[in-house]
Amino acid sequence: MKVEISRRRFLQGSVALSVAGGAALSSTQILADSKEKSQTLLMKKVPTICEMCVNKCAAIATVKNGIVTKLDPNPYFPKSRNMLCARGAAGIHALYDPDRLKYPLIRTGERGDGQYRRATWDEAYEFIKDKMVKILDEEKDNRSCIGYCAGEGLAEHTYKTFMSDKFGSSNFLNHSTICLQTAVSGYTLTIGGYGQADLENAKYVIMAGANRAEAILTPDTMDMFKRTRGRGMKLVVVDPRFTNTAMHADTYVAIKPGTDLAFVLALTYVAILDQVYNRNYVAKNFVDFDKYQKHILENEYTPEWAEKITGVPAATICKIAHDFMAAAPQAVFYQGRRTTWSKNDFQLRRAMALFTALGGGIDVKGGIVFGKKLPLGEHTATAPMYANAKPRIDKNVAAVVGATGSWVGWRNMVAEGKTPYPIRGMFVYKQNPMLSVPNSAKTKLMFEKMDLVVVIDTMPSDTAMYADVILPECTYLEREDPVQSFAGIEPAIILREKVIEPMYETKPVNDIMRELAQKLTKPLWEITKKYDEDIQAELEDGDEKEVFEEGGFDLAEPFMHSQEETNKHMFVEKYGEEAWLTLREKGVFYPNMSTYFKKIDNNTYQYYPKDKKFYSVLKLEEEFDATAYLHDTCVNPVDIADLKRSFNTPNKKVECYLGSMASKGIDAMPTWKDEDHVKVPAGKFKFITGRHAQFTQNSTQNNIILLELMRENYIWINDKEAEKLGIKFGDTVEVASSIGKVLIKAYPTPKIIPEAVFYIHGFGAKSAGMTFAHRNGASDNEIIEDTIEPVHGCANMHDTLVSLRRV
Amino acid sequence: MNYAMALDYQNCINCKACEVACKEENGVQLGADKQRIWVGVVEGTIFGKPFANLYPAQCNHCIDAPCVSVCPTFASHFAEGGIVKVDAHKCILCKGCMEACPYDARFVDDTMVAVDKCTFCDHRSLEEGGTTACQTTCPTKVRLFGDLDDENSDLVKLLKTKRFFFQKEYTGTLPKLFYILPDDEAYAKQSVSHNTIIHTWADIKPLYDEARTRRSKEWKK
Known part of the structure; x- marks a missing residue:
């Protein structure tokens, strides 16, 4: 999709480049700089997949002279229907955010105070290795003593492959139990799938x-x-x-x-x-x-x-x-x-x-x-068996604790020192538990108890401030990610291509995992040999090289191919070379796309003809397998x-x-159990939280253009209740629950019932590394109590009572 | 060519995708008060029950644009197809146009030292099959940009089948943002004031045609 256009035509567009730091170059300035040269500006359009939230909308990035100047919707993807929301269009400011993590960092001060020194990648890996070797030696090769968590994303699986399949820890946490686990399982166990x-x-x-x-x-x-x-x-x-x-x-x-x-x-x-x-x-x-x-x-x-x-x-x-x-x-x-x-x-x-x-x-x-899912080829890796790796610590906090754990249950066990074996370290990828898990004080306590905290992220989040080592990941516009198939009524396969080279010293997670694995493989193998009786038995009769290789103990093995190679392998196996070229050119592929896809007008596209859509799976005479019909990556198959x-x-x-x-x-x-229902006594309110179209949880809180749309969060309170308490619009109020207090400005409104108060999640960061988000508004999880429901250990986000006071 | 836009405003969810896409597309100065495009919100209660209406808006590219008439340096002008634009080099920041505009659609761009406003994305929307950044990015497809002169354009075809109204029609500037009246009567009533005049293509066409003929001599090619 490379297009070269002349400088003249570019200028006709009177397009100003909006680049890093919010400086805008006007067309007149461009003219002045290059008045006499008749060179051409290199412009290219690259299909990519948005990662500003979890939806995976297809986008097209316009790159001019190496600078991403615009993100437009890519009309080919049926799921995103030719649209890009405010956050999607604001992706450029995630890429050019001046506060981005730029280099590996090693902590020099106390946890949480934000004192770090710049390190080389090798130094950072070396630091992690030394700590891991010490911890695993002391814990006798119990891999589960290192916990790990991840936010949702196309590269989440790459990270999990390393931490779970290769490194061998059972203590994984993701967003499920602070998100949609109850809905997914409630629907799955009742009608066979979430659908x-x-x-x-x-x-x-x-x-x-x-x-x-x-x-x-x-x-x-x-x-x-x-x-x-x-x-x-x-x-x-x-x-x-x-x-x-x-x-x-x-x-x-x-x-x-x-x-x-x-x-x-x-x-x-x-x-x-x-x-x-x-x-x-x-x-x-x-x-x-x-x-x-x-x-x-x-x-x-x-x-x-x-x-x-x-x-x-x-x-x-x-x-x-x-x-x-x-x-x-x-x-x-x-x-x-x-x-x-x-x-x-x-x-x-x-x-x-x-x-x-x-x-x-x-x-x-x-x-x-339930729709249909287009198959992809397999990329396999051998997972080693560790005899001393213990099952997850939180398996009994609720009736059914799945592979993604119970975030609050797990965190509380660690913070309160109630684990069956020590949890000595934690890897955090693309998640910010300091802001996203109820009761931030306990999350802080959890991190403080650990010997090693590694954070892989793009921004110096509140959680990054508790890390010993920070590894800077590049943003989604600077990397290719695993090819993904989206099931649905109109299924399709999408590909996130690299738009520009990674800036600063940042790297994609595939590279980080490979390099870290290469560093860890040998010393960790030595520890396994020292403590793992199964391996010792195998070694008695077998050749060490054979046991090592066949057992999958080379931790770097799944990451040796570039992401591009892996994607091609997974795709071409099913759809052939020609389709691969289509996918790379358009960013989207589904069988018969060239004949099915039609532009009807500027607002309407046809993806599949009416009679070719997949409404019913039972009528397809295929084996009904709910895991194959998930239409988004938030739902863990x-x-x-x-x-x-x-x-x-x-x-x-x-x-x-x-x-x-x-x-x-x-x-x-x-x-219905009346005793389980938290009632609201006089003088109290039930606190509820929620989302909003201009921010994605806490991940976009420093985005300068989104902050223009909403500068900070306000607490919604019923206007009549506010009047009783003498609270007016813009007044600062103290909101107190049994676990914490925050200060936030008030928004009295008839749009909320009298019993409840509300503010949007994702504000109130404490990390000084984020210029715009720092102490902006209030964080909900500083006041939400850390109780869990009995089935999956999901956080009860709306069971907290608070009182309000004007200050 | 006589460019205009229809807005199916009942689809709007106030996600503000249009505001961001506009800023990125056009390199609009950063700052919450620097907007070429916005979503107007009217909310309140009716017998204690809350309601809210959303009116996505931008420059109306009026046929009798007061901002053009008032400009002492001809910086404000009609470009191709009646699109109202500002020539930044000629602007002396007297701000007369900002006073004259009934829609508050103009602001000062401090980086250009000139008044800035919506251009209907004429660098991309006038190409074959092209449209504005706000229309393209919109999740619920509120907008439809097109040519009032072309009887076969999607825009005119839509206007022929729907009733519509204008914002502040009483100012007599002949605005070109056509707000499509919802078919649902209850919602239509809720979102339109008693004074709003409801139009059809047949009743408005002669008036707009006449004005176009009168003013189009000033339109640049």
């Missing part, structure tokens, strides 16, 4: 807590807001806040936080009692429906009962239940994403899935669909496969009763 809501065709959608206008999710956001307000989709938004999504709703239902389960149970009660559910579908597909019916009716989950708990009028509940079933099966109770709210969350997701299923909206156009194996849910059926859960002390059917 994708077909918002292009659904006629009735209930969104409870999900906020697709502000927490943008592709293609849902683009599909639904073209169909609201009498254009095909009835939208019910259930939320304690009147959000930008609620603004588009036909019905907005203000609900008290933590009571959604009562709302759904009452909907179910109405549907069952009034016999308006899809009886044909239920008879064919439900298992144990009689039990569920009995359970719902006998517990008297009536709308009147729910009204007292939720604050939603009984008549509204009745109407929604009837309208939903009238539109079914083109009716969806939307799954939602960041769903770790309160103790009953898993049961809530189960009840939601069951309610959708009662209408028959599963695996059908306009319902929850390994976790889902594990869940299904452990619980033996028969495929193609809707499960009302989970007997295997009951044996673990978890309700087999969604049950």
Whole structure:
């Protein structure tokens, strides 16, 4: 996609370059600098994949003389539908952020005070090696004594391959238990998969807590807001806040936080009692429906009962239940994403899935669909077996702790010194637990207890300030990442290509893992030989070189090829050389793209013809495998496969009763438990948190152009409650919970219910390394209490009570 | 050529993608008050229930643009197709145009030492199949840029099938941002004031054609 254009044509465009530090060069300045030369400016357009959030929208980067000047949407990717949001367009300022981590750093001061010295990569690796050798020698080759965590991203798997498969630690943590684990497993164990809501065709959608206008999710956001307000989709938004999504709703239902389960149970009660559910579908597909019916009716989950708990009028509940079933099966109770709210969350997701299923909206156009995934070739690595590597420490903090752990449960064990064996170190990649995990004080305590903390990131985050060694990763625009296949109604494969060479001394994680592995392989092999009895036994009869090589103890082996080579290998095996050229040129590939893809007008593209879309998997006569139908990388396929194996849910059926859960002390059917519900006493508020369309969690907090759109976060408080407390707009208030206090400015508004207060997650960084984010607004996790729900150990993000005081 | 834009404003989710894309595309000066494009928010309560309306906006490229008439140095001018632009070299920063504009669509660009404003991205939108950065980037595709002179353009085709209104029509500047009235009556009522005049293509076309003929002599080729 290289295009050379003449200087003259470039100038005609009167495009000014917006570059590092926010300086803008005007066209007149360019003219003045090169008045007499008639040279050509080298311009190229490179397809890439956005990494400003988790959606993976396809983008095209314009590069002029080596500087990325613009990011435009790439129309070829069906999932991102030719769009790039504010954060996507602001990616340039992540690349040219003057505060970026530029060189490897080694800590010289105390943890947290930000004193570091510049080091060479070799020095940094050497430092890590010495510490690791000492720790593993003392811990007798128990690889799990080094924990590791990662934020979601295309390169997350590369990092995991090293830490888990090669290095051999079982203590992995990712965003799942502070994000969407309960929804993924609630839906998976009930209807066989998390699926994708077909918002292009659904006629009735209930969104409870999900906020697709502000927490943008592709293609849902683009599909639904073209169909609201009498254009095909009835939208019910259930939320304690009147959000930008609620603004588009036909019905907005203000609900008290933590009571959604009562709302759904009452909907179910109405549907069952009034016999308006899809009886044909239920008879064919439900298992144990009689039990569920009995359970719902006998517990008297009536709308009147729910009204007292939720604050939603009984008549509204009745109407929604009837309208939903009238539109079914083109009716969806939307799954939602960041769903770790309160103790009953898993049961809530189960009840939601069951309610959708009662209408028959599963695996059908306009319902929850599973789509298809285009296969990719394999890139294999041999994982060594370490006899002394122990299982994860947090396996008993909840009923089912998966491969991604329980962030809060794990952290608390380490911070409180309650681990079965010592956790001596931690690797952190692209995650910022200081800001993202409830109760920051405990996260700090956890890091302080460790002998080695390594952070791989692009920005000097609050977590980086607790690292002994900081390894600077290049941004997504400076690297090629593993090729990725996205399942869905319109499946496609995408490729993030390198737009420019890595700046400063930064490196892609594939290179970091290779170099670190090369440094660690030999000394760690010596430790394994010293303590691993299985290896010692093997060595007695075998040749050391053979045991080492066949056992996969060369830790660098999966990273020896460049990312480009690995991608080509994985792709060409399935689709051939010609398709590979298409993928590299367009950034997107799917079979028949050249004939299917059509531009209809500047706002509309066809990706697949109507009759070629993958709405139903059961009708495809393929083996139904929910792990193959995940349409985004936030949902961990390994976790889902594990869940299904452990619980033996028969495929193609809707499960009302989970007997295997009951044996673990978890309700087999969604049950409201009054004692689990945190009630709001007088003088207190329930604190809720959430997302917003201009920032992605805390990862964009230093982005100068996004800060123009929203300078800091404010606390939402109901205007009448604010008046009682004498709080006016812009007043600084102290928000105190049982675990901490923050100061934040107030935004009194009628758009929130009286019982709750809210502010956006992602602000309030303490790292002085980030000029714009430093002490800007307040961090939610300084006040959110660190309780977990009983099924997966997910954080209860909305169970904290706070009091407000004007200061 | 007579360039204009239709806005299906009911699709807007206030994500502000357009604001960032505009800044990056055009190298607009950094700063929260330096915007060529913005989303207007009107919110309040009706009988205690909250409501909010969003009106994405930018320069209206009025046919009778007061900012052009008021400019003493001819820096403000009509470019090709009636696009209102500022020639930075001629601007003396008297700011008369900023006073004259009914839409507050202009601001001072301190790096250029001149007034800056929306250009309908004419460096990219006038190419075959091209459009503005704000239209391209928009997740819910609020905007449609096109040529009012071309009966077969997507823009005119849309205007022929919908009713629409203008912001501050009473100022008589003949603006060219066409706000498409939602078909849903309840929402249409909620998002339009009592005084707003609702138009159809048939009723507005003669007026706009006449004005175009009158003013287009000033349009640069």
